[in-house]
Amino acid sequence: MSLTRKHYPFPEFESRWQKYWLESNAFRAANPGDPDFRPEANKYFVLDMFPYPSGDGLHVGHVEGYTATDILARYHRLRGDNVLHPMGWDAFGLPAEQYAIKTGQHPRVTTQRNIDNFRTQLQSLGFSYDWSREISTTDPGYFRWTQWIFLQLYGAWFNPATCKAEPISTYEGNDPDSVRLAFVSDKLVNWCPELGTVLANEEVVEGKSEVGGFPVVRRPMRQWMLRITAYTERLIADLDGLDWPESIKLLQRNWIGRSEGAEVRFGLEGFDESITVFTTRPDTLFGATYLVLAPEHPLVETITAADQTEAVTSYKNSCSAKSDMERTDLAKEKTGVPLGVSAINPVNGEMIPVWIADYVLTGYGTGAIMAVPAHDERDHEFAVTFSLPIREVIRPDEPRNEKNQGCFSGEGTAINSPTIEGLRTPEAKHKMIAWLNEEGFGKGAITYKLRDWLFSRQRYWGEPFPIVWENGSHRPLAAEELPVEPPEMDDFKPTGTAEPPLSKASEWVSYSETARRELNTMPQWAGSCWYYLRFCDPKNNNRFIGEEVEQYWMGSNSRPGGVDLYVGGTEHAVLHLLYARFWHKVLFDLGHLTTPEPFQRLVNQGMILGDDGQKMSKSRGNVVNPDEVVAEYGADALRLYEMFMGPLEHGKPWSMTGVEGVYRFLARVWRMAMTENQEGNWVLSEDLTEQELTNAQRRVLHATIKKVTQDIELLSFNTAISQMMIFTNEFTNAKPRPLDALRLFLPLLSPFAPHLVEEIWSKLAVKHEGFKGLASQSAWPAWNEEFLVVNELTYAVQINGKVRGHLTVPTSADHESVEKAAFADASLAPFLEGKEVKKVIVVPARLVNIVVAV
RNA sequence: GGCGGUGUAGUCCAACGGCAGAGACAAGCGACUUAAAAUCGCUCCAGUGUGGGUUCGAGUCCCACCACCGCUACCA
Numbered sequence: 001m002s003l004t005r006k007h008y009p010f011p012e013f014e015s016r017w018q019k020y021w022l023e024s025n026a027f028r029a030a031n032p033g034d035p036d037f038r039p040e041a042n043k044y045f046v047l048d049m050f051p052y053p054s055g056d057g058l059h060v061g062h063v064e065g066y067t068a069t070d071i072l073a074r075y076h077r078l079r080g081d082n083v084l085h086p087m088g089w090d091a092f093g094l095p096a097e098q099y100a101i102k103t104g105q106h107p108r109v110t111t112q113r114n115i116d117n118f119r120t121q122l123q124s125l126g127f128s129y130d131w132s133r134e135i136s137t138t139d140p141g142y143f144r145w146t147q148w149i150f151l152q153l154y155g156a157w158f159n160p161a162t163c164k165a166e167p168i169s170t171y172e173g174n175d176p177d178s179v180r181l182a183f184v185s186d187k188l189v190n191w192c193p194e195l196g197t198v199l200a201n202e203e204v205v206e207g208k209s210e211v212g213g214f215p216v217v218r219r220p221m222r223q224w225m226l227r228i229t230a231y232t233e234r235l236i237a238d239l240d241g242l243d244w245p246e247s248i249k250l251l252q253r254n255w256i257g258r259s260e261g262a263e264v265r266f267g268l269e270g271f272d273e274s275i276t277v278f279t280t281r282p283d284t285l286f287g288a289t290y291l292v293l294a295p296e297h298p299l300v301e302t303i304t305a306a307d308q309t310e311a312v313t314s315y316k317n318s319c320s321a322k323s324d325m326e327r328t329d330l331a332k333e334k335t336g337v338p339l340g341v342s343a344i345n346p347v348n349g350e351m352i353p354v355w356i357a358d359y360v361l362t363g364y365g366t367g368a369i370m371a372v373p374a375h376d377e378r379d380h381e382f383a384v385t386f387s388l389p390i391r392e393v394i395r396p397d398e399p400r401n402e403k404n405q406g407c408f409s410g411e412g413t414a415i416n417s418p419t420i421e422g423l424r425t426p427e428a429k430h431k432m433i434a435w436l437n438e439e440g441f442g443k444g445a446i447t448y449k450l451r452d453w454l455f456s457r458q459r460y461w462g463e464p465f466p467i468v469w470e471n472g473s474h475r476p477l478a479a480e481e482l483p484v485e486p487p488e489m490d491d492f493k494p495t496g497t498a499e500p501p502l503s504k505a506s507e508w509v510s511y512s513e514t515a516r517r518e519l520n521t522m523p524q525w526a527g528s529c530w531y532y533l534r535f536c537d538p539k540n541n542n543r544f545i546g547e548e549v550e551q552y553w554m555g556s557n558s559r560p561g562g563v564d565l566y567v568g569g570t571e572h573a574v575l576h577l578l579y580a581r582f583w584h585k586v587l588f589d590l591g592h593l594t595t596p597e598p599f600q601r602l603v604n605q606g607m608i609l610g611d612d613g614q615k616m617s618k619s620r621g622n623v624v625n626p627d628e629v630v631a632e633y634g635a636d637a638l639r640l641y642e643m644f645m646g647p648l649e650h651g652k653p654w655s656m657t658g659v660e661g662v663y664r665f666l667a668r669v670w671r672m673a674m675t676e677n678q679e680g681n682w683v684l685s686e687d688l689t690e691q692e693l694t695n696a697q698r699r700v701l702h703a704t705i706k707k708v709t710q711d712i713e714l715l716s717f718n719t720a721i722s723q724m725m726i727f728t729n730e731f732t733n734a735k736p737r738p739l740d741a742l743r744l745f746l747p748l749l750s751p752f753a754p755h756l757v758e759e760i761w762s763k764l765a766v767k768h769e770g771f772k773g774l775a776s777q778s779a780w781p782a783w784n785e786e787f788l789v790v791n792e793l794t795y796a797v798q799i800n801g802k803v804r805g806h807l808t809v810p811t812s813a814d815h816e817s818v819e820k821a822a823f824a825d826a827s828l829a830p831f832l833e834g835k836e837v838k839k840v841i842v843v844p845a846r847l848v849n850i851v852v853a854v
Numbered sequence: 855g856g857c858g859g860u861g862u863a864g865u866c867c868a869a870c871g872g873c874a875g876a877g878a879c880a881a882g883c884g885a886c887u888u889a890a891a892a893u894c895g896c897u898c899c900a901g902u903g904u905g906g907g908u909u910c911g912a913g914u915c916c917c918a919c920c921a922c923c924g925c926u927a928c929c930a
Contacts, residue, residue: 250857278930280930379930664893719877729877850910
C-alpha cells in the first residue's frame with residue numbers, strides 16, 4: 001500500500017522521542033551505590049540474547065524477541081521496579097573474519113561498522129535499553145575478563161568428593177594438569193580444512209561445519225579443552241528449579257545424554273589384556289554373540305591376529321580417510337572386519353569373535369560394545385550382514401508381530417539366561433550388575449553423550465589465550481598482564497595447516513627469550529558465556545563484576561537463577577545455554593557468584609516465516625526488512641504487529657496487511673485524543689472532558705487493565721492487544737470522551753507503542769491535569785474488581801449437553817435459585833415432559849445442564 | 855528412525871473440561887463524498903486434521919493414525 005498521507009504523524013515524533021529518551025537517560029538502571037539508587041525497589045533483570053552484528057543488519061526475528069523483552073522492561077518500570085535491560089554485541093567470530101578476508105578489511109573495521117548499524121536500527125525501534133551499559137565481546141576491557149575467567153578454569157579442578165570446582169591447590173595428586181577444568185588434549189578433534197580450524201562437536205552438523213557447511217574430518221591435534229563433563233549431573237539436576245520450557249530442558253537432558261548401565265570386562269583368549277564394554281542392557285549378556293571395537297580403539301594394534309593385520313589396517317585407513325559426512329552417508333550399510341581373536345563371555349565362558357566396525361564410536365562409553373543382535377537394531381543389522389549368530393534372551397510381553405519381528409529392543413522377560421531366567425528386565429539388570437560386581441567382571445556405570453568442550457580455534461578474530469609455553473609446558477599469565485590483545489596483523493588468513501594464523505605475528509608470539517605465546521584463540525561462545533554478568537557492572541576495572549552489584553542483580557531470593565527473564569531463539573537451546581550454565585557453575589563454586597544458575601525464566605520466541613509460510617531467506621526472496629516497515633508504518637506499528645501475530649513461542653507467517661491492521665488501530669488511538677483541524681493540523685480533540693465514566697465504560701476500562709496486566713505477565717501479548725482494541729472500539733466514538741479513560745489506558749499501551757503514547761501524553765499534558773512527565777515513567781494502573789461486576793448473568797440451559805435455551809438471572813442468584821429458574825422456564829417444558837431428571841449441573845456464571853433419562 | 859511442537863472460518867489467531875469467537879486480515883453492503891482515498895457502521899464465513907475412548911459435557915484430557923514445522927541422528 002502506498003500512503004499518500006499518514007494516518008497519524010509518526011514520522012514527525014518517533015525519532016524525536018527516541019532522541020529524547022536517549023539524551024535524558026530515561027532508561028538508565030541505577031546500581032547499588034549510585035546516588036539515585038532506590039533500595040526499596042524490586043530489581044528486574046530482563047535480558048535479550050545479544051546479537052551477532054552481521055552485515056545483513058537486524059532481522060524481523062530479532063525485533064520479535066527484543067520487543068517482547070522491551071514490553072516487560074517498560075511494564076516493570078511502570079510498576080516501580082529497578083529494571084536492568086541492557087544490550088551489547090557478540091562480535092567475535094568466523095563470519096566477520098571470513099568477510100574480512102574476502103574484502104581485505106580488518107575485522108575490527110567491519111565489525112565496528114556493523115555494530116553502529118545495529119545500534120541505529122535498535123534505537124529506531126524505541127527499545128528502552130540502558131545504553132550506558134553497552135558492551136562488545138571484542139572490547140579489550142571486556143575480553144580481559146573473558147581471559148580472566150579462563151584463568152579461573154585453568155586454576156581449578158573438580159573435586160569429586162565435594163562435587164564442586166575448587167582451586168587446584170586443594171588437589172593432592174601428583175599431576176594437576178590432568179585434572180584442571182581447562183586442559184590440553186591430543187585427542188581426535190573435528191578439523192575443518194576449508195575453515196582452517198577445529199570445531200566443537202556442537203558446531204558440526206551432519207558432518208559439516210555449522211558455519212559455511214564445509215566437510216569436517218577427524219584428526220588428532222593438541223587442543224585446549226574445558227572439562228564440562230565434570231558437571232553433567234549438576235547440569236541435569238539443576239534444570240528442575242528453572243522456569244524454562246519443558247521442551248528446552250528435554251533438549252539439554254538429551255544432549256547431555258545420561259545412560260545408566262554397566263561396564264563388563266571380557267577376557268581375551270591368549271592375551272593378558274581384556275576388553276571392557278559399556279552396555280545399558282547387562283540383562284542381555286547371555287545374548288552377546290560377538291564384540292565390536294571402534295576402529296581407533298587402542299587395543300586393536302595389540303590383539304589383531306597376524307593373518308588379519310592387513311585387512312584391519314586397510315579398514316582402519318578407510319575409516320579415518322572418510323569424513324564424518326561420508327560415514328553418515330554410508331550409514332545404511334554396516335561395515336567391519338574381524339580381528340581373528342576371541343573374547344570370553346564372563347557369564348558362560350563362551351568364546352565369541354571380536355570385530356572392529358565404524359558403527360562403534362571411539363568417544364562414547366569405552367569405545368567397545370558387546371553385540372546382542374537379537375535385541376539391538378544396529379547389532380542385528382551387522383549380524384545379518386556378516387552372518388553372525390543371533391540368540392534371543394528376552395521374551396517380549398506381546399507376541400511377535402510385524403512391529404517387533406526380527407529385533408526386539410524393548411523390555412520383557414529374560415530367557416535362555418540361566419542366572420536371571422524369568423526375571424523382568426529391570427530386576428534382571430539389577431541382578432546381573434550385582435553378579436558382575438561380586439565376580440569382579442564389571443560394575444554399574446553411567447555414561448554421557450556430552451563430551452568435554454573443545455575450546456581452541458585456529459583463528460585470528462577471537463580472544464587469545466592468557467597462556468605461554470616454555471620448555472614444552474604451559475603456564476598461565478598473571479591477572480595483571482590481561483588483557484592479552486591480538487597482534488596487529490594485515491595477513492590473518494588461515495595458514496592452510498594446523499598452525500594458527502597468529503603464528504605469523506612473530507614478534508607477538510615470542511613472549512620472552514624462552515617462552516612463546518599460545519597461538520590458538522577462544523571460540524565465539526567464550527564471550528557469550530558471561531556477558532549477562534558484565535551488563536551488571538560494565539565499566540568495572542577491578543573485577544569482572546562487583547560483589548555488591550552481583551548480589552543485587554543476580555541475587556534471587558531462594559530461586560536458583562539470577563536473570564529474571566531471558567528471551568531468545570531456540571537455536572541456542574543446547575550450545576550457548578549449556579556453556580553459559582557451565583561457566584556460571586564454576587564461578588559459583590569458586591565463590592564469585594551468589595546463584596548456581598544464570599537464567600531463571602527462559603522463553604524461546606518462534607520463528608517468523610515469510611508470507612509464503614517458508615523460512616525467510618534471500619534465495620526465496622521473502623525476507624522482510626524491518627527498516628522498510630518502520631519507514632512505511634512506523635516503529636510502533638512494527639512492534640505491535642510482531643506482538644499481535646500470535647503466541648510468542650510459535651512460528652508464524654508474516655503478513656503485510658496484518659501490519660496495516662495494527663497500524664489502523666494505532667491511528668484510532670491517536671484520534672481518541674487528536675483531531676485534524678481545517679488547516680490539516682493535528683490538534684487536541686475537543687471531545688475530551690473531565691467527566692464520570694458510564695458503568696459500561698468503566699467496566700471495559702477495568703477489564704482492559706486486568707487483562708493487559710495478566711497477559712503481560714504470561715507473555716500473551718496477542719490477547720493483550722486484542723483487549724486494547726476492544727477498549728479502543730468502545731471509546732473511539734464516545735462523545736464526549738472522559739479523560740480518566742485515557743489517564744489509565746495510555747500507560748497500558750505504552751510498553752507496546754511507546755512513541756505514540758509518549759506523544760499523546762505530552763499533548764494532553766499541555767491542557768489537562770494528570771499527564772505529568774514522561775508516559776514511560778508514569779505508573780501502571782490497578783483495576784478494581786468491583787467495577788467488573790455485572791447485575792445480570794445469562795446462563796445457557798442444556799438438556800443432556802445440548803443447548804435448549806437461555807436464562808437471565810441476577811448475579812447474586814445462588815445455585816439453587818438458578819436451578820429453580822431453569823425448571824421454571826416454559827420453553828424447556830417440551831424437552832422435560834415426562835422425563836426423569838437424573839442430575840442437574842450448575843456451572844456458575846456459565847450454564848445449567850439438566851440430565852434426563854432418555 | 856528418535857524426540858518435541860502445531861493442526862479451529864478464505865487467512866492470522868481467541869476460547870479455567872462448560873453456549874466454538876475475543877481481536878485482526880480479506881471479502882461484501884451501506885453512510886460520508888461531486889468522486890475517490892481515508893473514516894465510520896453493518897454483514898458473511900468453521901463445528902475444531904482423522905478414528906476411537908473418558909465425561910452430564912471434549913477444540914481442550916487419554917490412545918492410535920495423518921499432515922506440516924523444528925531439533926537430532928549408528929551414543930550401545
